Amino acid sequence: MNNNVAPDSKHDNNLFTRSHIKWGKKEETDNFAQKVKLFRRRSISEDGFRRFRLQHGAYGSRLQMGYSMIRIKIPSGEITPDQLEKIAGLSEAFSIGSAHVSTRQNIQLHWVQLEDVSEVMRGLVDVGLTTREACGNTVRNVMCSHFAGVCAKEEFDPTPYSKAIAQFFLRNPVCQNLPRKFKINFSCCADHGLVRIADIGLVPMINDNGVKGFRIYLGGGLGAASFLGHLLEDFTFEDRLLPTCLATIRLFDRHGNRENMARNRMRYFVNETGWDTFQRMVIKERSIVEMTIASSTLELFRVHLENEQKEMSKAHRYLKLPVLDTQNTLSEGPYERWVHTNVVSQKQEGYFTAFVTLGAGDITANQLRVLSGAIREFSIEGTARNTPQQNFAIRYINGKDLYNFYTRIETAGLTNPGALTIASAVGCTGTTSCNLAITNSHRLAKEIEYKFLELQHDIDDDLRDSTIKISGCPNSCGQHEIATIGFFGGASRIENSMAPTYTMLFSGNTGEHGELGKTIMRVPAKRVIDILRKIIEIYKHERSGTETLRQWIYRIVNEAGTGSVKGIDDMKVLLSPVAQLDPIEQDPESYKDYGSDIRFSAKTARGECAA
Amino acid sequence: MMYMNTKKRDSSTSINTHIRIPVICDTDTVQALILKDAVRMVDVRKLDEYLQSHIRSAVSLPLSQILEKDPSGIIDILKNLGITDTMPVVIYDDTFGALAARVAWTFQYVGHPNTALLEMTFSQWKSMGLETESKNNTFPKTEHTLLINHEIQADASYVDLAKEQENKFLIDTRERLNFLTEHIPNAKNMPYTMLRSDTNILRKPEEIRRLIENRGMSIDSEFITYCGSAGTLSGLAYYALKLAGIKNVKLYSKSFRDWKMLGKSKEEFKEANYWDLSAD
CATH class of the missing domain: 3.90.480.20 (Sulfite Reductase Hemoprotein; domain 2)
Structure with missing residues (x-):
């Protein structure tokens, strides 16, 4: 055996004795089946049933309320082969034979008949998964950087903490009826993870005395109005993690806006209250939590044991x-x-x-x-x-x-390149299944990926650290505001015809030093790929030295261009001709969205995010 | 009891007193019947696959040989395979039961009710190490009566009326995206993929019953199954519903292709780009 390589994997499994938490509960599936029957018999109200359905992770599908999108929570994004195989079987039996990875580490099954949702839930329970509180006004899937535990820059692995937080809040009475959904994201280091666009974002750190803890950001989030989270304090001790999260949720529960659905996320409350005031409120509430917390609750938060087990032994x-x-x-x-x-x-x-x-x-x-x-x-x-x-x-x-x-x-066609490059475009569900979507962002993301792989942009290292993210409406499920080049869908009237268009944003960024993208211009859906190619062409011409596309775009957005493109206005002048549409008679294809053979019209129905 | 367990059966059953077999036949029963020479096994895979290896004593009848035949032609096939009026027939394939189901339904339609599906595919049979052989079996020609069972068949005009009637359910067994695109008005979608289990061509009867009841349909109703064209997927669904204990099931054997060719009305849904979700 070659001593230069890591030990044989087949004999090394004892390094990972991490126990898998059983998230699902059988009785909830029976209950769901029963509620569907009552709803069909009109024994329970539509509103009441909708709240119940969302609490259990089933969204209504686009303009077809008899179907659901089932959102399977994958806490920390960690999933076993058994679970993946079960999802495979369930997708064939009850969905469309494919599953869909979301931008918040859920896995979604689309177009499931409402009457079959309980069957899917039943299968998920068999492998320990749940859809409970994947939608609705609850604590949603707790995210954790996929590099956690393997990242060279992390100070310790936050995964056990992420799971413990998820476990504590799942089915917890304190968060069954919040003013609105609530999102918690863990990162491994300052760069990976989405900590500033969550209600609570956490970065693990070890202080000067060698004590574990976190930098905690509060009040971030993307949407029609987006905010970056604020740092609560320089260092939050590990044993204050739970009280801090609990205090924040309690404050949101008490003070969040329950009247105005459009402004009921916690970030609006933080913004309206002012960060300094909110910060004081959290610190005070945390003291109350700590003074009144039950010892049994404290017990729930002992994650050290598992943490130590996971250390590599050699x-x-x-x-x-x-x-x-x-x-x-x-x-x-x-x-x-x-x-x-x-x-x-x-x-x-x-x-x-x-x-x-x-x-x-x-x-x-x-x-x-x-x-x-x-x-x-x-x-x-x-x-x-x-x-x-x-x-x-x-x-x-x-x-x-x-x-x-x-x-x-x-053998299964899973070796497409480009995952860590600009070619791996993100696209939300869009008009493939979502009630709120205006455009087919899902297909556009795929089209960009195909085109960029064909052009071999994935092996152009100057483009590598740039990202493209697309949402089908302003609500940001595609996280367009943290992309180097982001797009969100809309509709534009050109003369007397409607065309699917996207608003393009530049220079968004994730991580602890994240920034939100700046709006640049509108681009017709069928011109997005042309615009992207034009941007790359201009960049290649304009960049100085070895700067990457991302660095160059950052400079342009900050009006610090050194070539002929000084800032956003110069950029728009160069891009505008590419974004022009001829009248519909001369270019009918541009007035149809991707995946559609009929003329575009903006059709949406009531969103359920806020129900 | 839809499933039969040989262990509980009287072992004195002989070749001359043909037993009435259930809708789905389990491997124990089949093996016992084969040993006693009391069953006609019918392999509906392609002929070259049959010649390589098949279940002991099986005869070959590729699906393509029956699709265009009229009922008397089917009777001729039964005679040539040495099948008498009461002899148990068990049919299998390697296409998750869909081809076998179409042949089984055809046999029952022309007057051979004592027909069943093997509970698993040939691959599964083989992977369990059960007995196979490769010799080409033939049996002496027999007589068989033609007796059409109109109760289990539906044509377009029947479906056209039934789709508006209470207590009659039209079951579209195609996959979800095909159903969403277009279907016969008022049809309910039960894709064939939801009827099978990991180990058997069909789920347990109580599970199929639950899927039906979840949809608010009473098992005392009449059910008509259809699929895309050949009546194979809907044939499998036909047997799923029989297995669940539903008495009145019909197969619209010419299915949706026939419906469209006749220019009959359809329900379509074009407000979502669901095909773009497929990763194929």
Whole structure:
């Protein structure tokens, strides 16, 4: 055996004895089936049933209330092969034979008949999953960076804390009827994770005395009006994590706006109250929580044991992959290209995390099954994480197994490159299933991915750290405001015809130092790819030195261009001709959205996010 | 009891007193019947697949041979396969039961009620290590009566009336996206994919009953199944409903292609781009 490589994965599974939490409850599935029958018999009101349905993770589908989108919570994004296989079977039996990875680490099944929702829930309970509180005015899926535990920049692995928080709030009476939904995101380090666009965002840190804790951000969130979260204090001790979260939720429950649905997220309350005042309120409320908390509650929050178990017991020598650091892979084969764009090394020497590129988060039942087999065989952690970029991250792959992993998932067409590059465009559900959507953002994201892979933009390292994210309406499920180039859908009247259009934003960014994108201009749906190509062309011409597309766009947005493009106005002058539409008679295709053969009209129904 | 368990049966059953087999036949029963030479196994896969390997004593009848035949032609097939009026017939395929179901329904339609589906596919049979052989079986020609069972068949004009009638349910067994795109008005969608289990071509009867009852349909109603064209997927659904204990089930064997060719009304849904969710 070669001593230069990590230990054989098949004999190393005892490093990960992490117990899997059973999130689902059988009795809730029976109850759901019963409630559907009562609703169909008109024994319960429509509003009452809607609240119940959302509390249990089933949204109404686009303009067809007899169907549901089932949102399966994947706490911390961590999912086992058994769970993936069960989802595969359920998607074939009751959905459309594909599952969909969301931008908040949920997995969604679309177009499930309302009468079958309980059957899906029943199957999920068998493998420990739940849809409970995946929608509605509750604490939604608790997110955790998919790099947590393997990130070289993290101070400790926040995953056990993320799970403990999820466990504490699930079915907790304190958050069953909040003014509005509530989102908690953990990151591993300052760069990864979505901590400033959540109601509570947490970055793990160890203070100067070696004590574990977090930097906690409050009051962030994306939507029709977006805000970045504020830092509560320099350091929050580990044992104050739960009281801080609980205090924040209690304040929101008491003071949040229950009158105006459009302004009832906590970020509006924080904004209207003023951060200084809100900060004092949280500190005070936390004292009350700490003084009155039951000892049994404290017991729920002992995560140290699991935390210690997860430490790697031995160091591994570094196995260097030849292609990871090379710039030019054009002459190499598809495997090298995939490694270059889809694989990163972990802080654990000899181990790698491989990303599975999905088109806007879609994966077929058969692909899920092949992926499950590959995870079992090649990931010594034995689980996957889904990512806010709508891909899967398979971690702890021994360097010597990487090629075998690749060939295994290749049999199911899962080796598209570009997962960690600009090519992996994010697109929300859009008009494929969402009531609120105006445009088909889902298909547009796929079109961009196909085109960019065809153009080999994925191996252009100058574009690598840029992102493209698309929402089908202003509500930001596609997280367009944290993209280098973001788009949200709308409709524009051109002469007497309606055309699907997107508002384009520049220079949004995630992480602790995240910024929200700035609105640039409107672009017709069928011109988005042309505009993107034009932007890249201008960048290649204008950039200074080795700066990346992301860095250059940042400079332009801040009016600090050094070439002929000084700022946003110059940029618009160059882009506007590309965004022009001819009248409908000359260019009828531009007045149809992607995936549609009829003329565009903006049709929406009541959203259920706020129900 | 829709399932039969041989262990509880009187072992004195002989070849001359043909037993009445259930809708779905389990492997124990089938093996016992094969040993006693008391069943005609019918393999509806392609002929070359049959010649490679099949269940012991099985005869070959690829689905394509029956689709265009009229009832007397089907009777001729039964005669040539050595099937008498009362002999138990068990049919299997390797296409999750859909082809076998279409053949079984055809046999029952022309007058051979004692027909069943094997509970699993040939691949599953083989993977369990159960007995197979490769010799091409033929049996002496027999007589068989033609007796059409109109109760289990529906045509377009019947469906046209039934779709407006209470206590008659039209079941579209195609996959969800096809159903959403267009279907016969008032049809309910039960994709064939929801009727099977991991190990068997059909779920347990009580599970199928639950799926029906969840949809607010009484099992005392009349059910008519249809699919895209050949009546295979809807044939499987026909047997799922029989297995669930529903007495009155009909197959619209010419299905949606026939309906469209006749220019009959459809329900369509174009307000969502659901096809773009598919990862295929």
